[in-house]
Structure formats: structure tokens, C-alpha cells
Amino acid sequence: MIILSSITVIVRIYYVDRLMSEVNIGEEIYHAAKVTAGMNSLTSAFADGFQMRSLYICSLYLAFLIFGNFTVAGVYLNILYQVLTVLLVFIVIKGVTNRYAGFAGGLILALFPAYVSTLSDVTMQNMIICIAVFLGVVVLSTMRWIYHRHISKKSSSDKSAADKINLKENNEALEADTNAIPDSSMKEIRYDDLEDNKVQYIENPLPVPKRKEHKEMNYAFEPTGSDNDYDLKDLSGKDFYDIE
Secondary structure, three states, X not given: OHHHHHHHHHHHHHHHHHHOOOOEEOHHHHHHHHHHHHHOOHXXXXXXXXXXXXXXXXXXXXXXXXXXXXXXXXXXXXXXXXXXXXXXXXXXXXXXXXXXXXXXXXXXXXXXXXXHHHHHEEOOHHHHHHHHHHHHHHHHXXXXXXXXXXXXXXXXXXXXXXXXXXXXXXXXXXXXXXXXXXXXXXXXXXXXXXXXXXXXXXXXXXXXXXXXXXXXXXXXXXOOOOOOOOOOXXXXXXXXXXXX
8 A cells, every 4th residue: 555655646746747737726616715714714614514515625725724825735635635546446446356456456546647637627526536435445345344244143153053963963872872881780790691711812923834735655666575675574473572
């Protein structure tokens, strides 16, 4: 906002010093402001009631007290209204989109030549534009506040409803678990109800050699008595100590 307002002021000061050739002030506004200054009272501006013209005459009179000239006061009053309008446009666009879009919109308005050239006309135009944008900001802010409040209430109600459902489900689950557990506090313990005390071995987790398969050895041919080279004796009735 500081950068945007600085750019707006610099552009308007450059226009006033270099590009503005003359200043046009409405004759009606000039005489009304002069009468207010002559009576030296702000209440004279609101003699006919509260009107936009009366409000502008009042602000022009206050600027006249600073600068001492109605024409100069009107120009710098236009600068003030335009700076406020640019900042309000920034706030409006920022609220709808984001701050970068708001800065771009405010910068376009600050550099728009047709809008800058209205500085040379001491009329109510810039004040009316500023008030209209201000009312737009108020309406938009009110709508956003109502919307966010509605969303927050809805989310809180949904959260409370979800909490109630979760609490109900937890209570039902707790009741189901309580009913599933039998009451064994006074139950008689019998030996048959106990688990088997046999040792349950687990499989050896360590690596062990591979088990060898059982093999039966035989001969390529069966020897007969004629092919047998061993001397055989009949050892029946003798023990091994009697063998010669």
C-alpha cells in the first residue's frame, strides 16, 4: 500500500507541475465555498441539509484553510481523493482475489491518464468516486464476514455432529467388548481346563547340514560258492575261542 500510494502521489505531482495548463473550478462551488469562508463557520455549508455538495464544500473549506486558495485547495483535494480511491480499489480487488491482483488494479487506476486529468477540474467528481468505492468496500467486507461466519458455524455444527457419532460408536464398541468378556472372577478352575504342559519345541532356526539320504550298497554280481575264495568251516557247536 505504501508503494502504491507513493506512485500515485508522484504521478499526480508530476502532472500538476509539468502537464496541467489550467484549472477549472465551478462557479457555483466557488461562490458557495467563498460564502462559507466569509461566514467563518462550517455549519453554513449544511444550511440546506446534509448533501454531497455540502460535504464537498466543507472539505474544500478545510483545504482552503491550509493552502489559502480555493483553486489550489481543490487540486490537492482531488489528489487526496484519488489516492484514497486507488487504495480502496487495491483493498477491494485484494479481498476478491489476492494482493498481487489488487496491486495491479490499483496501479492501472493510478496511471490511467483520463483519471489523472480530472485533477484540473475542481468538482465533486473525485469525491463521489471515492465515496462510491468506499461503500463498495464496506458492502464487500460485510458480505465476506457473513459468509465466513456462516461457514464457521456450519463447520462447527458438522464437527459436533461427527463427535457425537464417534462417541456413540465408541460407547457401543465398549459395551460389545464388555459383553464379550466372560466373568471368570468366581469360576472354579479345573485341571481339565488347563492347557497341556507338554513342551512345545520350535524348529531350529540355525542353519544345519543337509540330511544325507540313506543308500544301500550292493555288489555288481552275487558271488557263488565256486567263485568264493574264502575258506569256510563249519563252526556249529563251537564258540569263537575254539577257532584255530
